[in-house]
Each structure stands twice: as C-alpha cells, then as structure tokens.
Amino acid sequence: MKTKVLKSNQIDEAVSFLKNGELVALPTETVYGLAADATNEKAVSKIFSAKGRPSDHPLIIHLDSVDKIIDWVEEIPDSAKKLADYFWPGPLTMIFQKKKPVSDLITGGLETIALRVPKHPIALTVIKKLGSAVAAPSANAHKRTSPTKPEHVLKTLSGKIAAIVDGGSCSIGLESTIIDMTRAVPVILRPGAITRVMIEHVINTHIQEQLEHQQKVPGNMAIHYQPEKPLFLISMEEIKRRVSQEKNVAIMHHSDILKTKNATYYKMPKNKAEYARSLYETLYRIDSTDVDKIFVEKPASHNKWFDIHDRLYRASSK
Numbered sequence: 001m002k003t004k005v006l007k008s009n010q011i012d013e014a015v016s017f018l019k020n021g022e023l024v025a026l027p028t029e030t031v032y033g034l035a036a037d038a039t040n041e042k043a044v045s046k047i048f049s050a051k052g053r054p055s056d057h058p059l060i061i062h063l064d065s066v067d068k069i070i071d072w073v074e075e076i077p078d079s080a081k082k083l084a085d086y087f088w089p090g091p092l093t094m095i096f097q098k099k100k101p102v103s104d105l106i107t108g109g110l111e112t113i114a115l116r117v118p119k120h121p122i123a124l125t126v127i128k129k130l131g132s133a134v135a136a137p138s139a140n141a142h143k144r145t146s147p148t149k150p151e152h153v154l155k156t157l158s159g160k161i162a163a164i165v166d167g168g169s170c171s172i173g174l175e176s177t178i179i180d181m182t183r184a185v186p187v188i189l190r191p192g193a194i195t196r197v198m199i200e201h202v203i204n205t206h207i208q209e210q211l212e213h214q215q216k217v218p219g220n221m222a223i224h225y226q227p228e229k230p231l232f233l234i235s236m237e238e239i240k241r242r243v244s245q246e247k248n249v250a251i252m253h254h255s256d257i258l259k260t261k262n263a264t265y266y267k268m269p270k271n272k273a274e275y276a277r278s279l280y281e282t283l284y285r286i287d288s289t290d291v292d293k294i295f296v297e298k299p300a301s302h303n304k305w306f307d308i309h310d311r312l313y314r315a316s317s318k
Helices: 009-021 041-051 068-072 078-088 122-129 150-157 196-203 237-245 272-287 303-315
Strands: 003-006 022-024 031-035 060-062 092-097 114-115 163-165 177-180 186-188 231-234 249-253 265-266 293-299
Touching: 003 009, 009 031, 009 122, 009 163, 022 122, 022 150, 022 265, 031 041, 031 060, 031 122, 060 150, 068 265, 078 092, 078 196, 150 163, 186 237, 231 303, 237 249, 237 293, 249 272, 265 272, 272 303
Parallel strands: 003 163, 022 163, 060 114, 092 177, 231 293, 249 265, 249 293
Antiparallel strands: 022 031, 092 114, 177 186
C-alpha cells in the first residue's frame, strides 16, 4: 500500500478512505491521530496492526461535537458537562462508563470509554462529513515519539495506512489531558495542556493526579513516546560531567552551556507552551542524525511542567 499525502482541501478523499474502512492520519491540535471509523470494527482493528499496538490497550474516540457524547456513554456527570462546555473542542479527554453496545476492541475490554472533541478544523470537518466518530490514537509506531508533522507519521507508518491529511505542525504538540470522570473524585490519569488547576477552577471541586502509570489507559504506559536514540533525563550538572566522557551525543538544554566539539546542542525554549510544541519535533530531528545518545536537561520543576516531565520520563531509558 502506498500512503497518500492529501492536502487540506482534499478532505472528501480522506472521508472516502475512512468510509471504505481504511486508516487516515489526521492533524489535531495535540498530535497527529491515526483515525478509523469508530463504528467499523474491522477498520478499528487495523489501527492495532499498523501501530503494533496491544489489542488490550484502549483507544480514544474523537467526536465532532459535545452533543455526540450521549451516543457512547451511559451517564454524563454534571461536572463532565461543565468541562465539556468549557474545554471542548480542546485537548481534554474524559473517561465515562460506556454504553453496552460499544465494541470491546475500542475500550480494551474495559467498561469505560475515553472521549474528546479535537480543536482542529480538518479533524472536525472529517468527522462531521464521515457522519460518525473516529477512533484515533497517535499516528506512530507503538511506544515511539508522537508525530506533530506529516513527515513524522510517514517515518513509522508509510505503506501501512491509506493516507495522511497535511495540516502542518500541531499547535500544542503534546497529547491531551486524560481525566477519569467515573470516580466520585475525578482523577487525572495523563497530564496535558489542561491542568489540574484549570479543571478545578471550572468544576469548583478538588481533583487528584495519579502518579503511577496504568497500561489500561490510552497512551499511558510506563515506557512510551521513545525516540530511536536512548534518551537520558538528567540535570545540567550531570550533563556537564558526562559530556566530556562521550564522543557523539545530542544535548537538549534550556540553560546556558559551554559547547564542546563532541556534542550537538539543541536549545529548548524556556516558555512551557513553546517547549511542548517543539519537544517531539526536536526528538525527530535528533533521530535523523547519527548521534549515539540524547541528554535532556531536566526542565523546570513547576507543576505547570508536569506534562513535559511525564513525557520525558517515559521517553527516557530507565
């Protein structure tokens, strides 16, 4: 199969592929998603094959409007309605009790389902024209760095999917926040651009953040988002100590550093949103070089950087 790269004005062709049970990579504001018609089990099964993803790992369903939630879930808590009204379309995924007819293939055998409405005109238009939701994890090989550009998708999925719709670079660059709304006290299972403080402000309720990784949550494995090169998340002091012992390394840093000849340096933004937007792009750039290792300076310890720390920790070689 040859993967076709579609322009943003070729949405009807993308919809046709999806209606015929094929996979199409779509841009969202977070990362590119690998979409299949969520009502077509055969099409959904292709996602697992293309990515090499375990079949018990649940998928996120992407809708084109808040009104479509009821098609998939048993009950919508009042707090979830408030979050949907405030943050959708946007980078927030909510977990609900699923309706019985929803395929176990989508939920990984769980009785819960993950839903969100993406904030990207191409994704929203495709879903609307399709007339149903799409199941869409990140459009990359399982456990590898998530794609934020079409060329990133092609790196691991070329020849395995029907098409990519080129929507340029993703504006956020990190996966959505995932929050479990089935509990008495909502719990953030994966940090993202929508923070705990932002959510608490909307629902006026204290929520929790889960620090341990659970495999049975979309995109939330202990080892995930890894580049091809081994990555080490260390302090600047440790970088300075180790770089003299290495011959061919890449260094991602935000602090000033005296450069040496045996390393390639990638200056990262000090602004959190800009750092997030450039993180995966930088990892893909480094993977295209011949360096042996990646040293990443630990970013700021502020809670606003929780999602950055989460992705880098899981991308690192433990």
